[in-house]
Amino acid sequence: xxxxxxxxxxxxxxxxxxxxxxxxxxxxxxxxxxxxxxxxxxxxxxxxxxxxxxxxxxxxxxxxxxxxxxxxxxxxxxxxxxxxxxxxxxxxxxxxxxxxxxxxxxxxxxxxxxxxxxxxx
Amino acid sequence: xxxxxxxxxxxxxxxxxxxxxxxxxxxxxxxxxxxxxxxxxxxxxxxxxxxxxxxxxxxxxxxxxxxxxxxxxxxxxxxxxxxxxxxxxxxxxxxxxxxxxxxxxxxxxxxxxxxxxxxxxxxxxxxxxxxxx
Numbered sequence: 001x002x003x004x005x006x007x008x009x010x011x012x013x014x015x016x017x018x019x020x021x022x023x024x025x026x027x028x029x030x031x032x033x034x035x036x037x038x039x040x041x042x043x044x045x046x047x048x049x050x051x052x053x054x055x056x057x058x059x060x061x062x063x064x065x066x067x068x069x070x071x072x073x074x075x076x077x078x079x080x081x082x083x084x085x086x087x088x089x090x091x092x093x094x095x096x097x098x099x100x101x102x103x104x105x106x107x108x109x110x111x112x113x114x115x116x117x118x119x120x121x
Numbered sequence: 122x123x124x125x126x127x128x129x130x131x132x133x134x135x136x137x138x139x140x141x142x143x144x145x146x147x148x149x150x151x152x153x154x155x156x157x158x159x160x161x162x163x164x165x166x167x168x169x170x171x172x173x174x175x176x177x178x179x180x181x182x183x184x185x186x187x188x189x190x191x192x193x194x195x196x197x198x199x200x201x202x203x204x205x206x207x208x209x210x211x212x213x214x215x216x217x218x219x220x221x222x223x224x225x226x227x228x229x230x231x232x233x234x235x236x237x238x239x240x241x242x243x244x245x246x247x248x249x250x251x252x253x254x
Binding site: 020023024026027030031034035038039040042043044046047048051052068071072075076078079082106109110112113116117118119120121 | 146149150152153156157160161163164166167168170171173174177180181185186189192193196197200203204206207210211240243244247251
């Protein structure tokens with residue numbers, strides 16, 4: 001009879017570590033973004049032209065892409081961790097799938113905007 | 122949510138450390154909620170450019186501008202507290218027990234408020250300007 005072996009979940013350990021690495025990286029990325037857009041520029045001065053001028057610089061698109069990648073992965077994994085605290089063991093798989101779907105949809109939306117850029121109406 | 126999970130929210134360990142744990146989760150979920158809305162509104166520049174102005178108009182309303190001030194606090198607190206957790210987890214694991222974490226919780230809140238106040242002042246002034254005060 002075959003024995004059932006549960007191997008250690010290395011991917012959870014990887015996720016745990018990357019929550020710390022991405023978190024430390026998000027301090028300059030997210031704080032810089034919030035400081036510039038919310039505090040210094042302000043929402044009253046942001047419009048379609050502002051976005052197209054900003055994204056004319058490849059550097060800002062790369063900055064925004066890094067922010068999207070790290071913030072979304074960090075945020076969705078954080079949400080997954082919170083939800084898993086309230087979920088029974090047999091539903092873990094579904095929580096993981098839902099988190100992945102959430103991440104994928106938001107990632108595609110954000111990446112489409114960043115790569116496609118501003119289309120003039 | 123089980124009853125046990127709910128009572129644990131109140132009784133587990135307790136003290137300022139547990140308060141920071143709750144605040145870390147609340148601010149994190151709040152920022153993720155905003156990130157989700159923000160990715161959707163920004164994606165309109167590509168999918169429905171004519172709608173972008175309407176999306177931004179919502180952010181320019183007074184309730185959202187006040188919410189934005191709390192959003193900035195959430196981003197700052199989650200970052201400072203996250204750095205505290207990362208530093209303990211990665212470099213000071215044996216210091217998690219004892220008084221050191223409790224002190225660091227107080228320091229984290231103090232640093233967060235100090236960093237937030239100038240931003241809150243500038244953003245608060247914008248709200249007052251909009252209200253014509």
